[in-house]
Amino acid sequence: MSNEDDKVDMKQEQIKSDEGSVRSSIRFEPYSIIIQFFLVISLLSALLYFIPQALDDRATNDWTKTEAIVKSSEQISGDDYNWAKIEYEYTVNDKKYSSDQVTPFLNRYEGSKSLSVTNYVWKYPKGAKITAWYNPYNPEMAVLEPGLEMMSILPVVLFSFSSFVFLLLLWDAIKRHKLHKLIVSGDKTAVKKFVEKNKKIDVQFRSIFYLLEQNDDEILQLVLHFENRYKYRTLTNYFIYHEDQKNADRFHVYFDSIPESSMVKFLACSLKKGIRGLSTIVLVFFTIMILLGIYYSISSYAQLTAASEWPETTGEILSIQRIKDYESDYKYLKIKYEFSIKEKKYISDKKHAPGSGMSFLFNWKNDGEFEKRMVVASKQTVYYNPQNPNESYLVKANPREAFVLGFMVFTIFTFGIIYFYRTWRLFNKSKPGNVDHIN
Structure with missing residues (x-):
């Protein structure tokens, strides 16, 4: 099959997909407020459940x-x-x-x-x-x-963020529903005032189809002011699918009349629209993850650099446990050792230096050479913090381990860039089907 045939098939698949999207949206739109309302109530209920628990956890500090x-x-x-x-x-x-x-x-x-x-x-x-x-x-x-734990804070943060996002989406759905009611009422003055007041509101598909059925081009021109190339492309392909050349041509003209925006303008516009859609939610998530990753990478590098300069002494292995991961066949070592500093004995079970990005890997899968050296009653080198000997570790610190986390951040960042580039391309570059081939 030639490349031209592949392009035709892909175009037909896109037309069919867009037609299905329009039909699904029209069926869903009348119930969107109800669904989002109960979703917001559920999220707020969960938030109200976890907040008192988090406060109770924090209160244990005063016990x-x-x-x-x-x-x-x-x-x-x-x-x-x-x-x-x-x-x-x-x-x-x-x-x-x-x-x-x-x-x-x-x-x-x-x-x-x-x-x-x-x-x-x-x-x-x-x-x-x-x-x-x-x-x-x-x-x-x-x-x-005692004290507040991350496992208590995390649900509060997640449900707070989710509630905020879906409250914005609910408010947007209420405004689009109100616009639809005004359109059905036929009050052109009210529609014009509403559109002028809510310049970024997106009109529903059912509103557009109602106006097409009524042949009311005056109100249609009022509500089709939004710069949504994706929506115009979807409508164009819908009418191509149904061999409605008049409306296919109309929305194709709307599509071509909107200039392609830059990546910066696309993201800024997405944010201005009240965190509308999955793209912006994912953007916020990736941004938070990247910033946290950068912070922890720098923090880990600083900790490992400091720990690599700690003095060493000789300690003795007191006990070793091989603990099985119940979800796999891996076992990881739990080692307790003892060492003395200035005639004072210390006991620890820390294998890796503070900030070690590789410690979690050792916890899941044993390092063969390290395991062979760990024998009960054997003498081992222990690295300790001269300012606080309670802090110690067995595996020599390597600041380069911090790059493991840095690599993870780079991977997340790359994935985010690819995702938004593809979204931006869809937003700007994805052309409707060829209307010349309708008949």
Whole structure:
């Protein structure tokens, strides 16, 4: 098949796709407000559910500190869950209490898939004397690690952002519905005032088709002021599909009358339209991810550079655990070691330097050479922070590891650029089908 045949087939597929898009939109538009209204209500309800929980988590910082003893410590795993079960006992006013709450979030949702729960089992072994925080107004409530967690903040951030976006979309849908009502009423003065007041409002497909049926070109000219090349192309192809040359020619002229915009103008216009459509939502997401990635890349590089200059000493491996990932056959090492600085002993389980972008890879899949060297009672080199010896690690820090995160940022950025370039091309360059071939 020749390239020309391929182009014809692609053009026909585009025409068919655009025709289906118009039909689907016309069916959906009368119910768009109802659907988006209930979606906004659902998002706000979820937000109102998570905000009090986040505030309760934050309040644990003010709880009273006491000494506790770990009665049991185990990791409970199943086909679709993996969580820590740590029971501890503490005394308040000569009365003993017990709890299994590690953090305000952990164990709130039993069945968490986070493999980090294994850290708590290792951190709080059976029989250890630990510090617990209890609610002075209700001593039966206690945690081992108080404060607000990322797992509590994340739902609040996500639902806040989603609620904001869909509120804007709902408001836009209400205005487009109001414009449709004015169009159906036939009040040209009211339509003109509304259009002048809401210059960026996008008219619905059903409004356009209503005006075409009424042969009301005067109001049609009023509402077809928006610079939406994509919509004009879709309408052109719809009428080509239905062999309506008159209207196909009309919207093809509208399409050609709108100048192609630059990438900057396209993105700016998209933002000005009230975060309308998936393109701008994705833009915001990628922008946030890229900025966070750049920040953490720089931060990781600074941390690794500092850690690479820490002095070294000799430590002893106390214990080694090989913990299986319940979702795969991989096992990762959990190593506890001891070292002395100025005749004071320190115990740690940190393998990698602060800011190591490769640490998560070692947690999922063992490094063969490193595993062979790790033997209980063996002597190993330990790197420690001279300002705070509690901070230590076993694997020599390499600042270049920060480029792993930098590469991830570059990948996300590249994907975002490709996505928006393709969207921009569709917005500006995607020509309607050839109207000369209708008959």
